[in-house]
Amino acid sequence: MRHAHPVETVRAAEAELMARLPEGALMQRAAAGLAATCARLLGRVYGSRVTVLVGSGDNGGDALYAGAALARRGARVTAVLLAPGKAHAGGLAALRAARGRVTAEQEVGLADFSCADLVLDGIVGIGGRGGLRPGAVPYAEARRRGVVVAVDLPSGVDADTGEVPGVALRADVTVCFGTYKPGLLIDPGASYAGAVQLVDIGLTLPQPELTALQHADVAALLPLPGAESDKYRRGVVGVAAGSATYPGAALLAVAGALRGGAGAVRYVGAAAEEVVRRFPETLVTEGGPAGAGRVQAWVVGPGGGEGARQALAEALASDVPVLVDADGLTELGRIGPSALAGRTAPTLLTPHTGEAARLLAGADGGAPAAADDLAARRLATARRLAAAYRATVLLKGSTTVIADPGGAVRVNPTGTSWLATAGSGDVLAGLAGSLLAAGLPPLDAASVAAYLHGLAGREAAGAPGAPVTALAVAEALPAVWRAVRQA
Numbered sequence: 001m002r003h004a005h006p007v008e009t010v011r012a013a014e015a016e017l018m019a020r021l022p023e024g025a026l027m028q029r030a031a032a033g034l035a036a037t038c039a040r041l042l043g044r045v046y047g048s049r050v051t052v053l054v055g056s057g058d059n060g061g062d063a064l065y066a067g068a069a070l071a072r073r074g075a076r077v078t079a080v081l082l083a084p085g086k087a088h089a090g091g092l093a094a095l096r097a098a099r100g101r102v103t104a105e106q107e108v109g110l111a112d113f114s115c116a117d118l119v120l121d122g123i124v125g126i127g128g129r130g131g132l133r134p135g136a137v138p139y140a141e142a143r144r145r146g147v148v149v150a151v152d153l154p155s156g157v158d159a160d161t162g163e164v165p166g167v168a169l170r171a172d173v174t175v176c177f178g179t180y181k182p183g184l185l186i187d188p189g190a191s192y193a194g195a196v197q198l199v200d201i202g203l204t205l206p207q208p209e210l211t212a213l214q215h216a217d218v219a220a221l222l223p224l225p226g227a228e229s230d231k232y233r234r235g236v237v238g239v240a241a242g243s244a245t246y247p248g249a250a251l252l253a254v255a256g257a258l259r260g261g262a263g264a265v266r267y268v269g270a271a272a273e274e275v276v277r278r279f280p281e282t283l284v285t286e287g288g289p290a291g292a293g294r295v296q297a298w299v300v301g302p303g304g305g306e307g308a309r310q311a312l313a314e315a316l317a318s319d320v321p322v323l324v325d326a327d328g329l330t331e332l333g334r335i336g337p338s339a340l341a342g343r344t345a346p347t348l349l350t351p352h353t354g355e356a357a358r359l360l361a362g363a364d365g366g367a368p369a370a371a372d373d374l375a376a377r378r379l380a381t382a383r384r385l386a387a388a389y390r391a392t393v394l395l396k397g398s399t400t401v402i403a404d405p406g407g408a409v410r411v412n413p414t415g416t417s418w419l420a421t422a423g424s425g426d427v428l429a430g431l432a433g434s435l436l437a438a439g440l441p442p443l444d445a446a447s448v449a450a451y452l453h454g455l456a457g458r459e460a461a462g463a464p465g466a467p468v469t470a471l472a473v474a475e476a477l478p479a480v481w482r483a484v485r486q487a
């Protein structure tokens with residue numbers, strides 16, 4: 001499991017540790033880990049060209065000490081001071097003692113940046129506010145041939161949220177210290193970080209609010225049939241989806257549900273004939289959720305059209321977990337959080353940012369926010385929705401964020417933008433509903449579903465970089481179950 005902590009928590013842990021260590025020891029640990037990664041990336045350190053971009057704080061100090069370590073191994077290192085007079089004095093002295101060059105001239109700095117084998121971005125770290133300042137912007141726009149290694153965080157990315165309020169410097173690798181920062185895991189910030197490596201500097205940190213699952217965590221959560229299992233004990237998931245206008249959504253939600261680990265899928269809705277023809281293993285019931293047999297969780301809304309309102313009301317009146325998606329979310333937004341007030345079982349909402357805007361408008365009574373603004377602030381958006389509706393929220397998009405009303409947040413590390421294809425959200429809804437029916441709590445069901453769905457998106461493409469279809473994503477799910485369990 002990857003853990004991320006906000007800046008305030010990191011600072012508190014740092015202060016507690018620094019009080020017990022000799023001055024500068026923590027920075028030395030950070031710089032040593034950073035230099036080791038740079039050396040690995042360079043392969044041959046001796047004779048390589050390294051440019052260190054140095055801002056006004058300790059982030060620049062880390063970069064300077066790492067630059068000094070590389071210079072001692074024969075690299076030709078130039079430090080470019082973006083805030084001359086404020087650069088970390090100890091780091092600067094160490095670099096000079098190792099025969100590194102120092103310049104404050106932008107022209108020299110840019111020329112060096114462009115031809116370096118490796119650039120260390122020590123402009124700003126967790127002390128940063130806003131995007132890059134004007135003096136640093138040309139580096140983000142300049143051509144370069146070498147790798148850029150961000151120190152702790154790509155400069156210009158907000159550590160706590162992943163927001164990029166202006167220009168940021170894109171890295172190939174980020175070496176972060178002590179813990180992941182939320183901004184390294186959540187887009188748009190995450191897309192600037194490249195591959196992220198964590199250096200342990202000995203901080204004692206509290207339980208994180210924000211985590212990202214890895215293969216082993218998902219494998220441990222997957223529902224597996226025991227020797228005595230039968231289909232009912234494995235869970236029955238009810239799918240109320242599809243309409244005369246959108247029968248395909250029903251098929252895709254059922255396709256996802258069939259591969260999610262529940263023992264059976266029960267379908268209600270207008271596309272029953274198509275569903276049974278395509279998936280004869282589906283149980284079909286006439287009428288809505290209220291009249292259907294017993295299920296352990298409901299999925300309501302994909303392609304539901306006009307029928308979504310009634311199906312939503314009936315599912316919400318049940319005492320089992322309910323996943324609300326698509327047209328179900330539009331109906332829920334019309335009513336607002338009061339629709340969930342009487343529920344005794346958990347509710348899981350799976351909006352994309354457009355649906356999130358409608359849900360927030362339903363909660364606040366205001367005009368819907370622009371979906372793009374919500375995407376730029378996806379952590380805050382998911383948390384706000386979870387708090388307003390007292391429900392678990394899976395906010396879809398470039399980084400899927402799952403927020404529990406209790407405050408826990410999971411960030412999904414898998415996926416590909418090829419998943420932005422019609423119907424792939426329906427597959428995700430069916431899959432997550434199936435995991436709910438199999439007994440996973442909503443935070444786990446949602447994050448395991450997002451994880452598998454993201455992997456399946458890549459698997460379905462065959463090779464990276466090819467389009468996928470929603471049905472192919474569902475069909476790739478058994479392969480990714482196996483891959484996760486075998487890891």
Ligand SMILES: NC(=O)C1=CN([C@@H]2O[C@H](COP(=O)(O)OP(=O)(O)OC[C@H]3O[C@@H](n4cnc5c(N)ncnc54)[C@H](OP(=O)(O)O)[C@@H]3O)[C@@H](O)[C@H]2O)[C@@H](O)CC1
Nearest residue numbers: 014027030057058059124125126127128129130131133152
């Ligand atoms: N905490 C830990 O556990 C450890 C931390 N360590 C390291 O220390 C780093 C944090 O160092 P830090 O506190 O000195 O802050 P840092 O990010 O260097 O910024 C400093 C100054 O930059 C300025 N500035 C602000 N915004 C800006 C912008 N957009 N663009 C340009 N400049 C901007 C602003 O100063 P101003 O110019 O406004 O006076 C601000 O005060 C951390 O990321 C890690 O690398 C490790 O060594 C060991 C363990």
Ligand SMILES: Nc1ncnc2c1ncn2[C@@H]1O[C@H](COP(=O)(O)OP(=O)(O)O)[C@@H](O)[C@H]1O
Nearest residue numbers: 352396397398416417419420422423424425426
């Ligand atoms: N840019 C992106 N990068 C990665 N995944 C994306 C991106 N955009 C959308 N997705 C994923 O694709 C799926 C689309 O779901 P949704 O918007 O509900 O589509 P539909 O309603 O057509 O099924 C979600 O799982 C979402 O997280």
Ligand SMILES: [K+]
Nearest residue numbers: 121124151153
């Ligand atoms: K940085």
